Amino acid sequence: EAGVAQSPRYKIIEKRQSVAFWCNPISGHATLYWYQQILGQGPKLLIQFQNNGVVDDSQLPKDRFSAERLKGVDSTLKIQPAKLEDSAVYLCASSLEQGSSYEQYFGPGTRLTVT
Amino acid sequence: KQEVTQIPAALSVPEGENLVLNCSFTDSAIYNLQWFRQDPGKGLTSLLLIQSSQREQTSGRLNASLDKSSGRSTLYIAASQPGDSATYLCAVNGNYQLIWGAGTKLIIKP
Numbered sequence: 761e762a763g764v765a766q767s768p769r770y771k772i773i774e775k776r777q778s779v780a781f782w783c784n785p786i787s788g789h790a791t792l793y794w795y796q797q798i799l800g801q802g803p804k805l806l807i808q809f810q811n812n813g814v815v816d817d818s819q820l821p822k823d824r825f826s827a828e829r830l831k832g833v834d835s836t837l838k839i840q841p842a843k844l845e846d847s848a849v850y851l852c853a854s855s856l857e858q859g860s861s862y863e864q865y866f867g868p869g870t871r872l873t874v875t
Numbered sequence: 876k877q878e879v880t881q882i883p884a885a886l887s888v889p890e891g892e893n894l895v896l897n898c899s900f901t902d903s904a905i906y907n908l909q910w911f912r913q914d915p916g917k918g919l920t921s922l923l924l925i926q927s928s929q930r931e932q933t934s935g936r937l938n939a940s941l942d943k944s945s946g947r948s949t950l951y952i953a954a955s956q957p958g959d960s961a962t963y964l965c966a967v968n969g970n971y972q973l974i975w976g977a978g979t980k981l982i983i984k985p
Contacts, residue, residue, distance in 0.1 A: 764918070769916075800884075800977060800978075802964055802976050802978060803919075803973075804975075805972060851918060851919065853919075860906035860907060860968045860970075863909075863921060863924065865921075866920075868916075868917055869918050871916070
């Protein structure tokens, strides 16, 4: 079974530029998560989708971050414009369904450096 | 609000030693607790998941315990190997969301 795929693996941009990350979850997984992990910290949930609907985006900085999962499969996370403090690893995870009993599976992440 | 703490932030031990990593949480109303491993440049790998009704889980040289009443979990690694070098994170699952510790960076010296 293929795991969660993410691209690109690394991205370096200047502040005020825009960037987009892509995630392909495990086939059949209805729930998709985007996390931000700043160096030395644990991951922070940015947004959670159930199929193509948003379940939780309370920690997403909506003035600059946006995410979509139009067909309930792949997802894109965008930052526009980027700030220095957005430098982090962006992790995508998926689970079969939402709920605490369903294990989350993580992709390799995208390391973003904003200069 | 749930808070998860992992101490120490970093640990270096000689190969072959047994070691314990600690995780504490403030709210005992949890569904389960997971231990993850993170290697540089890679994603998170789930090591062990303990349901709230369980006291411990074992996988190979790893043993994780859970004491909800005291808000603590430990990850025991037996006979450590250089390949065990990584950052270990615990995450508490409650209210449909994972709350993470900052991790313990483990270095096993050959």
